[in-house]
Amino acid sequence: MKLLGLPLLLVLLAVTPPGCQGIIIPRCQLVRILRQHGLEGFVGERVADWVCLAKHESSYNTGAINRNKDGSSDYGIFQINSKYWCYNGRTPGASHGCRIHCSKLLDNNITDDIKCAKLIAQRARGLTPWVAWRNHCRGKDLRPYVKGC
Numbered sequence: 679m680k681l682l683g684l685p686l687l688l689v690l691l692a693v694t695p696p697g698c699q700g701i702i703i704p705r706c707q708l709v710r711i712l713r714q715h716g717l718e719g720f721v722g723e724r725v726a727d728w729v730c731l732a733k734h735e736s737s738y739n740t741g742a743i744n745r746n747k748d749g750s751s752d753y754g755i756f757q758i759n760s761k762y763w764c765y766n767g768r769t770p771g772a773s774h775g776c777r778i779h780c781s782k783l784l785d786n787n788i789t790d791d792i793k794c795a796k797l798i799a800q801r802a803r804g805l806t807p808w809v810a811w812r813n814h815c816r817g818k819d820l821r822p823y824v825k826g827c
């Protein structure tokens with residue numbers, strides 16, 4: 679039953695439209711949450727970098743899912759990848775470094791997303807694993823992302 683149950687659950691998760699879960703976190707609320715979790719100065723990056731990253735990866739949508747060409751998918755506000763970091767049961771050759779089911783990265787509580795993102799950033803010694811950060815945030819004036827918060 680255990681072996682039968684898990685694939686069925688994954689099928690059900692896969693056919694659940696992404697819009698059914700997740701919320702858009704308002705920018706200043708995200709700033710507050712990220713500060714609470716010690717991201718200011720973490721691996722030498724600013725909270726503004728993380729907000730910019732979230733803006734360009736998911737538009738602050740905690741329920742965002744996107745499929746990659748290699749068959750893996752990216753989950754949640756930080757678009758965490760199923761090839762290396764979270765487990766979705768259908769990504770070949772996956773090593774899920776954050777030891778978490780990808781679907782947990784789609785709910786309204788981003789505590790686990792932050793924990794996993796910190797591990798990714800720590801391993802990379804920065805935010806370079808995020809293409810959107812490299813393309814839209816790195817080296818830019820990011821003050822608007824924390825302005826008024």
Ligand SMILES: *[C@@H]1O[C@H](CO)[C@@H](O)[C@H](O)[C@H]1NC(C)=O
Pocket residue numbers: 787788789790
């Ligand atoms: C969010 O999840 C964490 C565990 O991942 C838990 O400790 C915390 O209480 C949760 N926050 C809310 C508001 O439910």
